[in-house]
Amino acid sequence: MISKKLLRWYSLNKRDLPWRVTHDPYKIWISEIMLQQTQVSTVIPYYNKWINKFPNATKLSKANYNDVLKLWEGLGYYSRCKNIYKTSHLVQKNFPDSYSELIKLPGIGDYTAKTILAIAFDKNQVGIDTNLERIGFRLLGLKKRSRFNQNKVKKFLEKIQDKNNPGDFNQALMDLGSNICQSQSVNCRVCPINDSCRAFLSLNPVDYPAPIKPK
Numbered sequence: 001m002i003s004k005k006l007l008r009w010y011s012l013n014k015r016d017l018p019w020r021v022t023h024d025p026y027k028i029w030i031s032e033i034m035l036q037q038t039q040v041s042t043v044i045p046y047y048n049k050w051i052n053k054f055p056n057a058t059k060l061s062k063a064n065y066n067d068v069l070k071l072w073e074g075l076g077y078y079s080r081c082k083n084i085y086k087t088s089h090l091v092q093k094n095f096p097d098s099y100s101e102l103i104k105l106p107g108i109g110d111y112t113a114k115t116i117l118a119i120a121f122d123k124n125q126v127g128i129d130t131n132l133e134r135i136g137f138r139l140l141g142l143k144k145r146s147r148f149n150q151n152k153v154k155k156f157l158e159k160i161q162d163k164n165n166p167g168d169f170n171q172a173l174m175d176l177g178s179n180i181c182q183s184q185s186v187n188c189r190v191c192p193i194n195d196s197c198r199a200f201l202s203l204n205p206v207d208y209p210a211p212i213k214p215k
């Protein structure tokens with residue numbers, strides 16, 4: 001079973017990251033927003049400083065915005081910081097645990113909502129970013145980047161998700177995409193799920209999915 005192999009590999013190889021020692025939805029949310037368009041190694045010191053200063057949404061919502069912004073300085077994409085601050089006022093009493101409520105919050109989109117639900121609340125949701133989508137395309141041996149195929153990947157990942165460990169399942173795929181099944185380079189020989197991967201059977205797995213043609 002794909003998810004069992006993946007989780008076994010993850011338990012032995014997972015990256016040691018500060019937001020992985022908690023299920024606190026506030027902390028998972030902050031880490032996910034910081035990680036958008038930003039490398040993990042860059043995020044770690046920012047995340048640690050942030051959690052140290054603002055350990056929960058109440059503390060953050062009561063802070064002066066200029067102090068909040070100061071802590072974000074250097075991370076870029078400042079609208080993320082603005083949205084975090086806005087959202088902190090809406091979640092200080094109770095952090096939502098449903099997709100319909102999360103998706104209404106400033107700065108929280110489909111991927112972030114599902115990832116928070118899986119990691120913090122153990123809900124069966126798969127947050128699909130480019131890494132997870134790429135792995136799905138390769139497992140299914142799909143080349144064409146069509147809406148139809150994206151939907152197929154989504155349904156497939158939802159189907160194989162370990163229902164008892166949805167958060168670990170998501171994070172295992174994140175680590176696989178970051179270390180082994182990268183966009184332009186793959187290390188299929190050590191991949192824990194290579195026996196279920198159609199792209200692995202081809203001569204060149206990085207051809208899956210086909211690169212986006214410049215317009």
Ligand code: SF4
Binds near residue numbers: 139181188191
């Ligand atoms: S076997 Fe290769 S292409 Fe397939 S998921 Fe693993 S690393 Fe990616």
